[in-house]
Amino acid sequence: MTAAALGAWIVFEDEAGFSMTPPSRATWARRARTPTVRMRGWTRCRVTLAGMCCYKPGERSRLIYKLHVHNRRPVKGQRRSYSSKDFRRMIVAAHGSLKAPIVLVWDNLNTHRTKDMRDFIAATEWLTVYHLPAYAPDLNPVEGIWSALRRTHHANHIFTTPEDLVHALRTGLRRLQHHTAAINGCLTATGLT
Template identity: 30%
Template sequence: MKRGREQGEEGLHGRITAGPQPQLTEEQLEQLPTLLEQGAEAHGFQGQVWTTKRVAALIKKQFGVRYHPAHMSRLLKQLNYSVQQPIERATQRNEETIRIWKEVQWPKLKKAQQEGRTIIFVDEAGFYLLPTLVRTYSPVGHTPTLRVPLTRDHLSTIGGITPEGRIFMQMQTCAYRAEHVVEFLRMLLRKLSGKLLVIWDGSPIHRAKAIKEFLAAGAARRLHLERLPGYAPELNPQEGVWNLLKRRELKNLCCRNLSCVREALVRAKKRLRHRREILQSCFTHALGEVIEQA
């Protein structure tokens, strides 16, 4: 009322409170992303991981400004940073070899379709009794307990995907050996007509004597094998299929035995095989494109 009497109608309008002045200048704030891009190890930390505590320590070291770590999340959000789960990459990777394969070798391999060959990416994976993702409701303050068998028993699987979105899969309770891989290749030759181009990683079971004998026995007339660069699973679209099965189709699944895992995996595979567009997107994610159909 006093403001209205003294300043009139204009004095009643809402005003934004300025608040305290930022401790970092605009110039210092512009320098911070460059410092963060150098990596945590470049500033004396162990491991390339940025946390709010480390960012606060970096600012204090570089600019002499003390911030509470809890405030760093707001500051990082202002810089368009967010909390993310990093992608793990093996230190043995040869990035130049991977780049050359994707930019040079892969375009050559795509021409196999012009020769009437069917391209199929193959990979192995394991499905365990322990669930991949678990979400459940529970009273506040009462953390639920999930009782599962603590065992490393798992279902071994081998699968393949074509550019058309067709998927193939076999499973067993024991680990895959070269002779089991040969049986999977025989199955592909039965179900897919014409010549095949199988692309997979350099696992020892893919280079074993049994594979070479299988090719020498006549399979080489229809089957050609190509190897992906080492430590580059992201180039294999079949990895995307495993991700869909584990983190989407079978999430929150708690099984008591491997028979339950097998039944659930078979049903999940049947559901997934009808989603051709989603399966084809595995190629887009891995190779940056969808192969044109021959």
């Protein structure tokens, strides 16, 4: 049965990490003087994002995301990535927001294939899941969102605190949420339209 026949949203999901040391997009310096940027203290802070691009014919495309900030010094037993419980919560929240069945398309991350996650998928009648082929990030439109975020709100910025990094990422994601053409463009770039 197709997503259209189910009246379902097609939702692509992916995760990405952002650090306090952003990539430089462009630099300028006098000849023979290499530009350097000094970082103090917070270089180990990292933010992990999980994002969902949601598509349905006749509806405005949507971007749903969740941030997870990692401490500078990891605490023993603390997880540095999303767990299957986090993904379950995010899927249920997306279902509540979209108010329709979901056809979820995501990669083969080990957390996506745990027994706990498989049991959740089997028990949830409004959820259908498909896995992308291995090593095929070009088929996931959320990768386009991460690329746009890295090019605009993450590149060439000096983040002095973890809060600055989180603020920049949230600002960029909010702008993308309101820019439906960008979300649609990410799907078009995959060639899946």
